[in-house]
Structure formats: structure tokens, C-alpha cells
Amino acid sequence: MEDFLKESLELEFVKKQRAMLCGFISQGSVFDSNIGKLFVKKNEKVKGSQNFTYTILNWKKTDPSKYVSKFGFHCQTCCGILPQKNEWNPDWISFYTSKLQEQMDRIKVEQDDEEVEELWLKCKDKIPNLFAGITIKPSLIHGDMWSGNVKQLDDGTPVMYDAACFYGHHEYDLGIAGMFGGFSMSFYDSYHEIIPKEPGFEKRHSLYQLFHYLNHWNHFGDGYRHGSISLMEKLYKD
Secondary structure (H helix, E strand, C coil): CCCHHHCCCCCCEEEEEEEEEEECCCCEEEEEEEEEEEEEECCCCHHHHHHHHHHHHHHHHCCHHHCCCCCCCCCEEECCCCEEEEEEEHHHHHHHHHHHHHHHHHHHHHHHHHHHHHHHHHHHHHHHHCCCCCCCCCECCCCCCHHHHHHEEECCCCCEEECCEEEEEEHHHHHHHHHCCCCCCHHHHHHHHHCCCCCCCHHHHHHHHHHHHHHHHHHHHHHHHHHHHHHHHHHHHH
16 A cells, blocks of 8 residues: 555655544554655445545546536545545535435335335425525535544644545535534534524535435445434425
């Protein structure tokens, strides 16, 4: 891995420092280099060498700054072990609906759950209404910002890792942040002091949690089915 990183990133030196647990699914390794510390996430369930090479090469050759007028990302990323289609899209509603549809397509293949499929079609029609009257500009999203992926250094500097990045609506990251706890009210108060809530925030919060319930269903099984259905019913009936 050291030689691969050195060659791919055109570094002067790379030295593995330690291995570390990376969430519930992946393993991570920390490397020292002449440009600072590098963090590499690896999952044995994914044929990662090709994907990793693709990501590195596209990261080197692409200037992402010219794309931030759209939603998406300049390479494929994964949320857990599942890849995310990050094709650029000028419309956030279309981009996010396709993210949900991607999760539903996986559930259909594995479960063929007619009740959930029918409910999703009803819920899907309601999505544009949740964004009425607001303007969304692309923001760089962590993508999997639950409390297990956020820590502090000894000097108090916040650190986030195990990302599933793309450019999206800034509210998206708060979806999974609210699912498992771990963030204090002072965190949310400080966040909304900088970026105030816009009309319809609470309903969109449920919509953004829906992606993660579906994603967890696809990772860990139908223990997340009930939560997914509850969110769809809430979004459909409201």
C-alpha cells in the first residue's frame, strides 16, 4: 500500500503508522507522508483495489472546484460498503430522489417488499413539496456524520472521518446526526446560529433520515424496515 500511495499521489515518502477501526464496517490505516497524515479506508467485502485506484486517479486529474455549481462528486464514494452514484446534477431534488431510489432498488432485489414499494411511490411524489420556497446551493457534505465518525484532538480540534462525500444540501448531514444521539443541544444551537432553519426543516430532516434507514436496511437487514416505513408514512401523510 505504501508504494501504491507514493506512486499514485506522487509523494516523496509514505510510512504506515497504525491500523484503526473505522466505523462498524470498514478498517482504516493511518500513514505519515511528506504532505501530512493520510487516512485510508478499506473494506474486505468490496473489491476495493480497482475502486481505490479509480478514486485516486480521478482525485489527481480533476479540479472539483469547477463543479460546485452542481450536486454530486467528481468520483464514486461509498456509504458503508455500498457505492453512491455521484453523477453531477444541477437539481438537488432530482439528485437526492435518485439516491433514495438507488436504495429502494437494492431492497427490491433482496426483499421484493410490495408494501414498501407502494409506500415509496406515494412518498416519492411528495418530495418536491418539501423544498417549496427555499434555494439550495451545493455544500460539501460529509455524508455519514453520526457521532461515531466525529472526535476531538487533545487540543479540542474537531475531526471527522469515514466520510461518504458529495456536494449536496447542507441539511443532509443533520439527518444521520440525529439518529443515534451523541450530539448535544449546544451543537445544534451553534449550527443553527450560523445557518438558521428554513421553512419545512423538520419534514426535510425526516426525509434525510430516510436515506440512512434504507441504507442501514441494506447493510444490516430488515430490523430497519419498521423505521423506514414509519418515515415514509410520516412524509406521505403530512
